[in-house]
Amino acid sequence: MKQDSTRTTSYTVDCEDYVHVVKFNPFDSGDSCSLIAYGGNNYVVVGTCRFQEEDAEVEGMQYKTLRTFHHGIRVDAIAWSPETRLDAIPPQIRFCTAASDRKLRLFTSDLEDKNEFKTFDGHSDYINDLVFAPNEGQEIASVSDDHTCRVWDLEGNEKAHFVLRSPGMSVCWHPEEAFKLMVAEKNGTIRFYDLITQQAILSLECEQTPLMSADWCLKNTLKIGAVAGSDWLIWDITRSSYPQDKRPVHIDRARLFRSDSYYSKATIKN
Template sequence: MPADQIEGCYKLDCCDIVQLVEFCHFEWASHILALATPRRLIVVSCKFPDEDPSLKDIDYNIIKEFNHDTRITALAWSPVTSILSLPAVLRVYTSGSDHNVYVFNSDLETESTKEVIGSHSAYINAIAVHPSQGEHIATVSDDLTCRVWSSQGEPDICFPLTTPGVAVSWHSEQPEKLMVAEKKGLIRFYNIITQQPVMSLDCGNVPLMSADWCPTNVLHVACIAASDWFVFDTSRSSSPLESKPAHTGGCTLVRWSRLQRHLLATTGQPNCQVKVISMPGNQTLLTRKHVISSGLSWHYRLPLVAVGGDKKVHFYKV
């Protein structure tokens, strides 16, 4: 479907520039969205017309705000999050421009806490929380390390990198496997039990800016480097299965759909573009331009992708 024929564009107003967005990627809390503004972490509950036909637009309300003394550089949800339980459990991990890793907890009533669970010696580029029980948190940094922390904040493992780490992701079915992407175009897979690399991929392009492990097809990995996107099938070869130009001014983020395994979203320049691509075949389903574009996240149950912007979050139905 041509981009100008796609229906379903919603907007959520915010008090400041939205630098990061992240849907909670667990079925029991998939209606919750975390927003990072320059000094705050905001948690929002959202409902869309796709879920309630009586709605004509997005219905949302802020359920919690946390002060964040430094700029948030990455964030990730814990699977223990559930606002439907009694008491409610809200748990989000973030990294700050002070190089610390934080955990925020709240029962949405009487108790809210913020703790430092660890730190790097340079900028932290990504966080991933173990998807089953949330007992491990992985971070990658410009300090040339990938660190795996216990949920209590104890540093369990440190993998040395050769260039800055830009992305990290857990295997959705095998909890011992971790994917780490480096800026020089290399993607490695580690076994955290043996603490050894088990496989590597090379996109042959630099700088690699972002990578994502497909949650619905764990054989597929996507990354973006310079102005191109790359998709690997790890069962076939260590060379890309497919690669195409994405953003002529350079790519910034890539994310697989949580619902449809053939959909890939990217952001980049010029004009803060957002694109959604159907795989295989490189059919562009959506192209949008923004004054500001930051953060990228898919809804767990709905064909919606969220993008941060200037005092707004934009949602596109694909």
């Protein structure tokens, strides 16, 4: 597929550190702005973005840094908690990171005096993805090259442990059913787990590798999307364990797939 080499960035924010990962808050944070976090070699920066498309008084994009959190080691992944609220008194910022030392770090801040973090230790290899439970944010799931998916409470206690057949590349909670977890494995398998019984309940096969990322369709959770190799794939889990649609998306290998209502997107691996 031919790439459009004429596209340029719409907005740019200057950063003092290298940027390894960027994550918008997918939850309602109680303000008209969008919360964003980006992680580098030593820091996580949390800020807000206001876009002209959402606020007519803004020209282009307006960015404001809320706080810089010392991390001390390279940030590889970031997940936002649904408990994050800017309209609370005091406001609450909560997010979790995965780092190159194979540990998770949970940060909680009121953007003033309270700035805490806890370290979760358990994975024995590179952590590829992590996510908060979407309803109350009281649990975090993570997947790793150590062939495990682990579920933690907010104190760092391991609540569930699933052994995978290959590196876990992405993990996401069902948008509506909090007891269902989906894990994409590098070997081309997407597996669904019941967190109550702690058993696998369904699997999908993409028949190509490496499978890098998968996500639920937010408008129809019976549909699953993923990227493997340079293709994106779509499943209807009521019809078959094999994809109903597959198309090339990038010349180079695709890295990330995310669903946004009816619109889906994939990004090239750096």
